[in-house]
Amino acid sequence: MKKKFTRKNSIQDIAEVLQLSAATISRVLNNHPHVHETTRSKVMAMVEQVGYKRNAMASGLRTNKTNSIGLIVPKVSMYIHAEIITIIQNGLHTQGYNLIICQSNDSVEMEKDLCQTLYASRVDAVIAASTLFTTDFSHFDILTDNNVPVIFYDRVPVDPYPACIIRGDDFHGAYLATSHLIELGCKSIAYISGPPVSNIYIDRLAGFKKAMTQNRLPIVKEWLFYHELDADNARKSLHRLFESKPYPDAIFAGNDVTAIAALGFAREKGIAVPGELKIVGYSNDPRSSIVTPSITTVDQFPARIANQIVTELLKILENRNSDVDIEYTQVTIPVQLIRRMST
Amino acid sequence: MKKKFTRKNSIQDIAEVLQLSAATISRVLNNHPHVHETTRSKVMAMVEQVGYKRNAMASGLRTNKTNSIGLIVPKVSMYIHAEIITIIQNGLHTQGYNLIICQSNDSVEMEKDLCQTLYASRVDAVIAASTLFTTDFSHFDILTDNNVPVIFYDRVPVDPYPACIIRGDDFHGAYLATSHLIELGCKSIAYISGPPVSNIYIDRLAGFKKAMTQNRLPIVKEWLFYHELDADNARKSLHRLFESKPYPDAIFAGNDVTAIAALGFAREKGIAVPGELKIVGYSNDPRSSIVTPSITTVDQFPARIANQIVTELLKILENRNSDVDIEYTQVTIPVQLIRRMST
DNA sequence: TTTATTTACTCAAACGATTTCGGAAATATT
C-alpha cells in the first residue's frame, strides 16, 4: 500500500501549502527578481522538502525550449562517435543542456524515425552523423523547416544543405595514407573501403586515387572493394583479393576494423606483415594499437571535432532568437598519419 | 527571408483549415472510433500535406505518458553496453517506444543529474547500469518514489532496492575462470579487478576466492589489485606485480582491457604467454580475440541480458495502470568460459 | 408518429509551468 505517495509534484501543490500563487513559485524557481527574500527561502525550503522537480513537458510547452539536444549516430560503439559523445555531453552539460543520444544503427529507416521523434520532442537542436547509406537527406527537412538547427559531422550531406557541417579531411587522410605506402615502395595497392556514397568514402577514394595517379601507379579495378566495413565483409574481400596471384603488396583499408581483419587474414595465410604486405587503416581506433603488428592509421582527432561541434552549437543557440541570420558554417578538421609497425 | 515558414504545426491550425474542431483531429490521429470515414481521410490528407507532427510535450503533459524510456549507462563504448543498447532500442522501437540513451561516464554526480533530468522529462521507465562507484542508490529514489519503474542491469544495487534487477552471474564467471587456471596447473594467481564496491566486482572477487580456497591455494594480498579497469591503471599494477620475484604464473583480470594490457606488458618484458604466464579476461569483448595470443575470457551473453530487459520492461509497462502489484523480478543470466590461446 | 439508439461531431476543461498585466502595499519624492 505504499502506492499512495504524497502527490506534491506540481508548482500548484507547493503554492497551496504555502498559501502563495503558482506564479510566485515559478518566479522563485527561475530566479526572477522582485520576490521577497523571505518568501524565496520559504519556497526553496518547501521545494527541497517535497523533492519537487520541474515538469519539463509543461515548461517546454510554455517556453518553447527544451534545453535538450538530440544526437544521432550510426553506432555508439564506433570509436570516433563514442569519443565525440563523451565530449559533447560534458560540454553541453556545463551549459545546462542535456544530450539525447540516439543510434540509427546505420539504418536509413531508423534515422528517419529518429528525426521525427526528435522533432516531436522539440529538441532545441540536432547533431547528426548520418547513415552510410543516406544520400537523400530530406528526412532532416522536418527539423530545418521548423527552425531546429542541425549540425552534421563526419558523415555529412554531399549536396548543399541548410545545416552546419563539421568534417574530417578524409581526402587528405587517404592521400597521406596512400602516399605513405608508395613512399615505402609499394606499387600494387588494394583499396578496401565503404561504398562511395557517403562523403567520407567518396573523399577517401578520391584521395587514394589522387596519390596513385600522381605517382603514375595503376588503379586496378579488381583491387577496389566497396562494402560495409565489418570483419565479415572484409574477409570476403580478402579472400577474393588473394584468390590468385599477383598479390598486392599493400592494403589501404577504410577503417581499422578492416585493417585488423586484413592482419588476421595475412597471419592465417602466412603472409608477412609488413614484409610482404603493408597495411594502413583509418580512424586511429585504439584497437589498431593493440594488435601485432600495430597498425598504421589516420587520426581524425575526434576531440577536436567534438569541441568544434560544441562551439558552433552554443553559438547557434545563443543567436537563437536574435535576428542574426544563421550562418551554415563548414569546418574541416585536419588529420594526421600515425605510423606504426604494419608499414 | 525563408524564415517565414507556414506555421501549420498545431492541431488547431489543421482544424481551422478544415473547418473542424481540434478534438476531431486528435481523434483521427489517435484512431478513435466514431469519426466518419470521409473526415478521417480528409484530415489525414491535410496532416500529410502540411507535414504535421504531434507535439510530444503537449501530448505527454495531457496523457502523462511519453512513450520514451531512459537508459543510463556508464560508457556507451563499453562492449556489453553497446550490445545491449542496440538490442533494447530495436526491441522498444517495434513497440512504439523510443530510447533516450544517457552516459554517466562513470561519474556519480552525472548519474544523479541524469536521474533528475529523466524524471523531469517524465520518461515512462528507466533502465540503468550504475557507475562503478555508486554504492548509495538513493538518487534513483526520485524515480521509484514517483512511480517510474526502474530496471537495473549488470551493475545493480547491492542492498534491497525497489527495482527489477537483471545481472550476469559474476560469481560463477570468476569461479569458472579461476578454476580453469588452477586446472591448468597455476598455483600463484594474481587478481586485477575493479574496486569491490560495485556488485560485479564484489561477486567476481568472491568467485575468485572461492576457487582458490577450494583448491587450497593461498590468496596473496600483494597480488590483489582494485582500481578502475583502464589500460593505464592496469600497467601500474603490472609494474608493481613484476617488481620482484616470485612472479605469478597467471593473472585473472576483471575485464578484457586489463587482460590485453597484461598481454602487452608480458610481451615487453619477454614473458611468454601462455608459457610462463596465463591470462584470463572478462566480458568476451571482441578485442580479446584480435590480439595475439587471443585471450581466454568469460562471455556474459549481453544479448540475453538485453532481451530479458525488454521482456521485463514491456511486462511492467503493460501492467502500468492496472492494480497488479509491481513485482521486482531478479534474474541472473548464466555465463560461459571462452577458452583461447592465452591459457 | 413517437421514442430510443447510434453516429459524428463540438465545447470546454484539463495537464503544469510561464508570463503579462495590474493591484496593493511599502517606500520615496515633492
Place this chain on the structure above:
DNA sequence: AATATTTCCGAAATCGTTTGAGTAAATAAA
C-alpha cells in the same frame, strides 16, 4: 500631506493535446 515610485505578489491567459460531457442529426425500434 499628497503624489510618485518601487517592491511584491496574484489573476488569468497561454502553450498544444486529450477527453468527458453534451448536442444535433440520422437511423432504428416501438
